[in-house]
Amino acid sequence: MQQLKANLIEHIKTSFKDARVQDYPDENRLDFYVNKQCIPSILTYAKDRLGYIHLSHIAIVDWLEEGEFELIYIIWSPEEKIKMFVRTRLDRENPVIANIDMIWRQANTYEREFREMYGIQFQGLEAPEEFILEDWNGPPPMRRDFDTEAYANETFFHRPGREDALDVREEIIKRSREEIPEFAKKYSR
Amino acid sequence: MINDKNSQKIVDIIQNWSRKHSIWVLAYGTGCGAIEIPPTMTSRYDAERLGVRGAATPRQADVLLITGYLTTKTLKRVIRVYEQMQDPKYVIGFGSCTINGGMYYDSYNTIKVLDKYLPVDVYINGCMPRPESVLAGFGKLQELIGDGKANGADKYKENLDWYRANQKKIIPNWVMPEYNW
Amino acid sequence: MREKATTLYFGPQHPGITGNMMVRVKVEGDTIVKATTEVGYLHRAFEKLQEKRNWLQSFTMMCRFCVPETDPMEESYSRAVEAIEGREVPERAKYIRVMVLELARLASFMLWYGGQNGSLGLYTMGQWSVGDRNYILDLFEELTGGRVYHMYIWPGGVRRDLPKGFEQKVLKTLDYLENRLNDYDDLMFDNAIFKKRTQGVGIVDKGKAIEHGVVGAVLRGCGIKSDIRIDDPYEVYDKLDFEVPTAEGGDIWARALVRRQEARQSIRIIRQAIADMPGGSFYNKIPNPQKWTIPKGDAYVRTESVRGEIGMYIASDGGTMPRRVHLRGAAYVHGITLLEDVLMGENIADISAIMNSLGTCPPEIER
Numbered sequence: 001m002q003q004l005k006a007n008l009i010e011h012i013k014t015s016f017k018d019a020r021v022q023d024y025p026d027e028n029r030l031d032f033y034v035n036k037q038c039i040p041s042i043l044t045y046a047k048d049r050l051g052y053i054h055l056s057h058i059a060i061v062d063w064l065e066e067g068e069f070e071l072i073y074i075i076w077s078p079e080e081k082i083k084m085f086v087r088t089r090l091d092r093e094n095p096v097i098a099n100i101d102m103i104w105r106q107a108n109t110y111e112r113e114f115r116e117m118y119g120i121q122f123q124g125l126e127a128p129e130e131f132i133l134e135d136w137n138g139p140p141p142m143r144r145d146f147d148t149e150a151y152a153n154e155t156f157f158h159r160p161g162r163e164d165a166l167d168v169r170e171e172i173i174k175r176s177r178e179e180i181p182e183f184a185k186k187y188s189r
Numbered sequence: 190m191i192n193d194k195n196s197q198k199i200v201d202i203i204q205n206w207s208r209k210h211s212i213w214v215l216a217y218g219t220g221c222g223a224i225e226i227p228p229t230m231t232s233r234y235d236a237e238r239l240g241v242r243g244a245a246t247p248r249q250a251d252v253l254l255i256t257g258y259l260t261t262k263t264l265k266r267v268i269r270v271y272e273q274m275q276d277p278k279y280v281i282g283f284g285s286c287t288i289n290g291g292m293y294y295d296s297y298n299t300i301k302v303l304d305k306y307l308p309v310d311v312y313i314n315g316c317m318p319r320p321e322s323v324l325a326g327f328g329k330l331q332e333l334i335g336d337g338k339a340n341g342a343d344k345y346k347e348n349l350d351w352y353r354a355n356q357k358k359i360i361p362n363w364v365m366p367e368y369n370w
Numbered sequence: 371m372r373e374k375a376t377t378l379y380f381g382p383q384h385p386g387i388t389g390n391m392m393v394r395v396k397v398e399g400d401t402i403v404k405a406t407t408e409v410g411y412l413h414r415a416f417e418k419l420q421e422k423r424n425w426l427q428s429f430t431m432m433c434r435f436c437v438p439e440t441d442p443m444e445e446s447y448s449r450a451v452e453a454i455e456g457r458e459v460p461e462r463a464k465y466i467r468v469m470v471l472e473l474a475r476l477a478s479f480m481l482w483y484g485g486q487n488g489s490l491g492l493y494t495m496g497q498w499s500v501g502d503r504n505y506i507l508d509l510f511e512e513l514t515g516g517r518v519y520h521m522y523i524w525p526g527g528v529r530r531d532l533p534k535g536f537e538q539k540v541l542k543t544l545d546y547l548e549n550r551l552n553d554y555d556d557l558m559f560d561n562a563i564f565k566k567r568t569q570g571v572g573i574v575d576k577g578k579a580i581e582h583g584v585v586g587a588v589l590r591g592c593g594i595k596s597d598i599r600i601d602d603p604y605e606v607y608d609k610l611d612f613e614v615p616t617a618e619g620g621d622i623w624a625r626a627l628v629r630r631q632e633a634r635q636s637i638r639i640i641r642q643a644i645a646d647m648p649g650g651s652f653y654n655k656i657p658n659p660q661k662w663t664i665p666k667g668d669a670y671v672r673t674e675s676v677r678g679e680i681g682m683y684i685a686s687d688g689g690t691m692p693r694r695v696h697l698r699g700a701a702y703v704h705g706i707t708l709l710e711d712v713l714m715g716e717n718i719a720d721i722s723a724i725m726n727s728l729g730t731c732p733p734e735i736e737r
Contacts, residue, residue: 027453028602029670053580057670059683061694072683074670081601083670106583106703132410132736133298134262135362141297141415148418149295155359156301159289216385220412221733223389224437224518227484232501245385263390263411266382292431295422296415317518 004080005030011050016042031085039088040098043073047103052077052084058110060118064144067092069118090120099124117142201337208277209334211240212327215250215274219267220257222283222317234320241327247273252330255307257317258286258299264306265360271307272368278342279334281326282312291316305355308341373399378718382411386489386722389732393709393725397718405713407706413736417695424690425451425525426659433519436699436734438481441474442675443697444523446682449604451525453669454686457654463527464605465647469540470513470522471605472636472643476547477506478676479633482726486626487558489722490567495557502550505543512536527653537644544637551633559630568622572712572724576620582711583703586678587632588728591625593618598674610642622727663690677701677729699734706735 290301484496678700
């Protein structure tokens with residue numbers, strides 16, 4: 001396993017010199033931090049030459065405090081059995097990155113969802129505008145600065161509470177002073 | 190022509206008795222709770238002995254079973270389906286998400302109280318309800334039909350403006366036909 | 371002479387589709403020319419809600435992601451949280467987890483039998499298999515308290531130990547179910563109508579399968595042997611002995627043959643897990659949930675469910691609430707790009723059978 005990981009690091013470092021590597025010794029996982037311009041070429045290289053043919057997931061995290069989005073492409077090789085994470089950062093004010101659905105066809109679905117939910121522009125993506133939400137005219141909803149509870153309170157009705165609303169803890173204390181049968185004594189307060 | 194109150198009462202009793210023993214449910218699984226409908230309809234908790242069976246289209250169905258939460262996109266289709274059904278028709282709210290929003294109380298896409306958008310006759314609570322609870326809910330609906338008290342459809346026709354105002358508040362793109370029966 | 375093209379909505383209210391989604395098809399006569407999937411009728415924004423609840427509260431939301439089979443979601447969440455924190459799970463808990471996962475797989479197979487045959491017109495099978503599934507749900511009710519939503523596998527182990535005499539009940543149910551599987555074979559696989567309607571229909575191309583991201587039983591039906599329980603083993607699957615069946619052809623018949631063998635392998639795994647189960651503790655106790663923090667880091671784990679591979683990515687920033695929980699179900703790739711490709715050139719009458727065979731479950735797609 002360590003030998004396979006060392007070979008992989010060497011292959012990637014010869015072609016992409018400014019990729020940063022992080023190794024996880026106990027698991028079969030290897031992380032590479034690259035710039036966003038290298039993403040199509042490093043993924044094509046890994047798929048055609050190194051045998052990483054299965055795209056497992058594209059994950060996204062919103063780091064609001066640092067002002068960046070992080071995109072993580074997770075690819076898997078059935079022969080070497082190593083998970084490779086290719087990570088890149090996008091600027092939050094103007095997020096633009098290239099489209100990869102000519103490499104793997106399933107990336108089309110991920111990119112449509114990120115375009116709708118986070119507002120990221122993918123250059124060259126051809127797909128209908130609406131995917132999950134219909135007639136939505138607010139900000140992209142999955143961003144961290146969109147407050148979903150305030151929106152729900154404003155748009156929808158809520159059912160009011162009961163008029164004889166009792167306090168749960170006081171009732172439990174009151175009822176635990178009644179006679180408890182023997183088998184239930186270990187469950188009461 | 191026999192048109193006095195007593196014979197009207199006899200006709201009502203026979204009509205209600207025959208309606209309550211044959212309730213056809215529309216085949217539409219709108220949410221989570223649709224996973225407990227196949228066990229209710231098959232061999233162990235047989236619902237067909239009560240006269241309950243599935244119907245394929247809205248024109249042939251009596252009951253609309255809203256199984257769980259509703260999003261705004263589904264609500265638009267459910268309203269259209271409800272208005273296509275013929276009288277007499279009933280609505281059953283299934284699960285605790287139709288009562289007060291359930292565990293998605295702060296989501297931006299689900300509705301919280303079903304009563305403001307469609308008239309509901311019977312609620313079944315639970316998350317999710319057991320097949321025995323579902324059969325008890327149908328039993329309660331049968332009781333209401335027998336007494337002549339299940340009149341959600343009449344309430345909808347009388348207060349149509351109020352229901353429409355609530356529905357249009359959350360569905361901005363209203364492209365539905367007029368309701369005229 | 372070509373016929374005029376019409377657009378039909380195979381819509382949300384339909385007795386033949388597997389859930390609340392829509393497929394818009396353009397047909398010429400009886401043949402499909404273009405298909406578009408539309409989802410979004412079940413979107414609750416789970417991942418947004420989980421950023422406001424602490425680690426144990428967001429665990430209770432995990433089982434509601436995909437309703438026919440609820441245990442793999444809880445298991446992937448627990449394993450990811452344990453991977454970030456570095457928490458050890460006792461041996462007995464791992465064997466109990468394997469037993470519960472395989473029982474959930476069997477129950478989901480029973481539901482698939484009913485759905486696939488109902489779409490072709492054989493309604494007897496649905497009555498038999500959904501009725502037998504109730505016996506497995508009785509076992510779950512005794513163990514965890516609920517028939518459908520269990521909330522039993524949580525970070526650190528399992529929630530409570532097996533009751534006294536539980537293993538004998540499980541073995542008795544398995545003997546009964548093994549006999550019933552032979553009855554299902556006689557009804558379904560020796561049936562001339564089933565063979566004629568499923569051979570050569572809904573073919574997934576072997577050369578393009580990996581590019582579309584196909585996983586699970588669909589990939590095994592094309593002839594490629596791939597299973598997460600053997601490639602990337604988790605819990606105690608590397609100590610148990612079982613086979614992974616494959617079939618050639620890539621049509622609905624091949625996938626049905628693969629699933630028929632997998633049901634028997636599940637029964638074999640449960641019998642071994644019960645025989646090898648050690649004693650000991652079943653839970654590694656977590657601290658006070660209101661103040662439980664996980665250190666900064668992230669993890670990605672994969673589980674094999676009935677439909678394919680479930681991937682769960684969790685990122686933590688050192689607080690009491692998760693920063694990001696991002697889940698990918700198997701139907702995410704099978705339901706949209708693959709379905710639109712497979713439906714070209716098929717008959718309208720086969721849409722329902724193809725959707726049931728690929729395993730498109732809409733709550734997984736839009737969460």
